[in-house]
Amino acid sequence: MAFIRKSTKPKLPDSFSQGEDLSVDERLTVxxxxxxxxxxxxETSPLDVKALLLVLGIGLISIPMRDEISxxxxxxxxxxxxVVKVNALHHPNRQRFTIAHEIAHFSRHRFQQAEFEDLNFFRNGESNxxxxxxxxxxxxxxxxxxxxxxxxxVFSGSIEEVALYFRVSTLAVRVRAKNLGMKGHGLE
Ligand SMILES: [Zn+2]
Structure with missing residues (x-):
């Protein structure tokens, strides 16, 4: 399945490599x-994920897919x-998370696989x-x-307002808060 050859390595835009110590083989961190x-x-707060795709030289195709595919x-x-393909039928906030998730695969895993297909994240992703x-x-x-x-x-722990600010789902906010060990306010 994995068929990575030298000639097929992704070409990153000039803005990416100029003056950087990064090789194209390197895994990128957040x-x-x-x-x-x-x-x-x-813009990084909240992050413009589509603009980041452009900077990375990754294409974006928004198309309707079966509901279980993100x-x-x-x-x-x-x-x-x-290319990132995102389910156009999903809520825009969910599409943002999907795009960020695919950027993660690009940044960390693109040398291991040539294709990543993602189903509903928080339900079945954790076992892998x-x-x-x-x-x-x-x-x-x-x-x-x-x-x-x-x-x-700033938002006194209101999950809804934090989610609104970052343009993500309230579930994504809860998971983030939990991973940071945050409790109290609405974040329990
Ligand atoms: Zn994935």
Whole structure:
């Protein structure tokens, strides 16, 4: 299934590699992605996931899919570039999480597989270490810890308002708060 050859490695845009120490083989961290976004004028709070895709040279196709499919990361028709497909029928906030999750696969796992298809995240993703990592990564990318803690304080722990700010589901906020060990206010 995995067929990674030198000639098919993703070509990252110039803005990505110029003056960077990153090789295209390197796995990207959340911090590196957010730095990259800032350097390219991409809004990071809340993160403009579509603009970040552009910076990374990843295509985006929004199409209706069966309800249980959130989206996927696959190779483009040219066999070189990467494309994120997202279920256009899902709520926009859910699509944001899906895109962030696929960015996670691109950043961490693209050397291991040529295709990633994702079903409903919080239900079945955790049993697979790669999926668990992608969910955690997406969560950190959309809700960086310091900003998240700040917004929880600003909104007095209201899950709904925090979710509204980050444009994610209330479930995503609950999971993020739990992973940060936050309790009290509405976050229990
Ligand atoms: Zn996945």
């Amino acid at each position: 911090t590196q992605l957010l730095d990259l976004a800032k350097r390219n004028g991409v 989206g996927m990361l696959t190779r483009a028709d040219n066999g070189k570039d990467w 270490p790669m999926e668990a990592e992608a969910n955690r990564f997406a969560s950190e990318l959309l809700m960086p810890e310091s900003i998240f803690r700040d917004k929880v304080r």
